[in-house]
Amino acid sequence: MWAIRRASVHLRNRGLSSGTGRISIGKSEIERCYFENCNAGIIEPQVTSIGGLLSSTRSYNTSSSSLKSRGAVLSFSSQAGADSSEEDKDDLEDGFSELESPLDTARKGSESDDDLSSKSDLSEEESILDDIQDVLETKIGGGKSSARTRADSEMTKAILAAPASSVNTVLNKWVKEGNEVTQLEVSLTMLHLRRRRMFVKALQLLEWLQSTKKLQFLESHYASRLDLIAKLRGIAKAEEYLKQIPDSFRDELVYRTLLANCVTANNVKKSEELFNKMKDLKFHTSCFSCNQLLLLYKKTDKKKIADVLLLMEKENIKPSLFTYQVLIDVKGQSKDIKGMEQIVETMKSEGLEPSTQIQASLARHYAWAGLKDKAESVLIEMEGGDISKNRWICQWLIPIYATLGKADEVERIWKVCEPNSRFVEAMAAIGAWGHLGNIEKAEAAFDKIVEKIKKPSSKHFNALLKVYTNHKMLDKGKDLVKRMVESGCTFEPLTWDAIVKLYVASDEVVKASSILEKAVKQSRNKPMFSTYLAVMSKYAERGDVHNAESIFLMMKRAGYSTRLQLYHTLLQAYINAKMPVYGFSDRMKADNMFPNKALAAQLARVDAFRKSPVDELLE
Known part of the structure; x- marks a missing residue:
């Protein structure tokens, strides 16, 4: 939620440090709309210059080795199950022995790559890399192609016809049969593979192209x-590859692509x-790059959004529809409905009409703020006159109506979608029925997915697993994991998150902690922040300082130490245990973190548990 603390008038006279001097600017219309009428005050960025980019004087995550893209391949360790401790044996008996599956079993059929990407609930996060994918691949082919041309890609057919074979083997044979490798054929194939999230095969295709020199490698090939x-x-491997790209092709598109992945x-x-x-x-500072920073700070440090808006004003960068979408979402998350509506008006005054995603965001935020009439008004507008003709809108309507409690x-x-439901509609229905407490209908929607595809991916299972977690249905959750x-x-981070929270919700925090440790060891991508926090919060609630400190150490090793919420949670463990804590402020300073008002109040509470020197002597 947007943390707003100070008066907005100071922003008028603040400047941008460009590294060469101080440039004073006024507020743009979007910035003014963003900062005015905030319910809890206004931000004043603590501006310092970092090579030209404004930044608050805050700490950063310095762990790079463990930071990987959310789209990283996730699989079990090949050593899993090799050394089972007594605790592991307990897990075997408890129904989660499958978590010890060896690598070969976990990878069966993994070339479908359906479960390679763990996506956030943020729609813009999902769309931003899709947009860059379109740029990368359509540039190769020189433009967008028709749906029929896409369907007629012979190279794609050859690769999909041999799922167990490497792309190198398939294409060598394909070329020997007299087929020609063209830019258009490659572009269409890359689009097909990406849309199916078959990233392994897409990468193999590009590696084959570069090694065989079947066509000239362009900037878009390198970026892709x-x-x-x-x-x-x-990210680390991507940075290594960046250094290998010839200077003549190491242009803005390549850096922009890496930036999008760093943000993800x-x-x-x-x-x-x-x-x-x-x-x-x-390189020209593009709206795309600024939008990436807005998206990043929306998730990590909302106060820095002010810096980006100031930078956009200085560089005379006109906000895009996506810029407004991020700002609308931030306002909505802070329940600043008036500010959110003002941003919409500013957007319209610039000649931009709300996209479907923006309409969905508005309806969601109205629903969360308890403004049901406004939410329903937006939903009716989205639906249009005939829902069967606007079928594609159902995936947004279903979950928002569930948030409003409108089961009817x-x-x-769902009746419109159910006879021939698409995956996104079925996924929306699983979550919606789960939210409404109708588990049977959520399971029926999941069955619709299973009927259509032979091998459901982890993201399909995750949707139903989350329902079981929210309703503390441990036995059903175990059965689903077996399936x-x-x-x-x-098993991707979202899967581990659901399993861990399932045990936490069932008040089995020791088992949840054990599963979390397995996730750390067996997954190539680190568990989510919320996964660690769920376990740590449960230990804090119990006043279990030892285990809360252990989870804190795990999070620090994973690169999550620079978040105040961790220190709040850890201090709560000491408070609930009625134990004093020593050197806590020094620990925070070592991480370049400083107590806020709430944390200072917690520190005062634990100080009260300290004993006087006389008391210690008497003991």
């Missing part, structure tokens, strides 16, 4: 390969360094 490396192998990985330090590097290289509306829309393993699904 870098994007896939970041998804599959992490929530890697603040790398994202800011890369943005500054692009400025140093004299969910039923009405996941039997289907050959890899």
